[in-house]
Amino acid sequence: MKQIGNGCGPFWLPLSLKDLLFNWFHEASCYRHDEGYAEGGDEARRKVCDVKFFEAMRRDSLRHRGLSRAIRYSQAYIFYTLVRVFGATSFNYKDK
Numbered sequence: 001m002k003q004i005g006n007g008c009g010p011f012w013l014p015l016s017l018k019d020l021l022f023n024w025f026h027e028a029s030c031y032r033h034d035e036g037y038a039e040g041g042d043e044a045r046r047k048v049c050d051v052k053f054f055e056a057m058r059r060d061s062l063r064h065r066g067l068s069r070a071i072r073y074s075q076a077y078i079f080y081t082l083v084r085v086f087g088a089t090s091f092n093y094k095d096k
Helices: 015-039 043-061 066-089
Strands: none
Touching: 015 043, 015 066, 043 066
């Protein structure tokens, strides 16, 4: 099955850099988030996609302990904040 989206990070960032910075840990969560954005809807649906994205990354973080968990959880929170602030331009808004 073909993946929808570009994974973690902005579309303009080279894939090799995205793999180094983001995809190594939250790749599956990012692709699921991209699928939700491609499906689209209204602003409420966008927020649901973003919250599910954060929850998935948070679950990923819980597989680790100590400092590693804290770093991954912080990264999840940063990703969530970035998609809330900048994600509207990538979301497929549907006509009402």
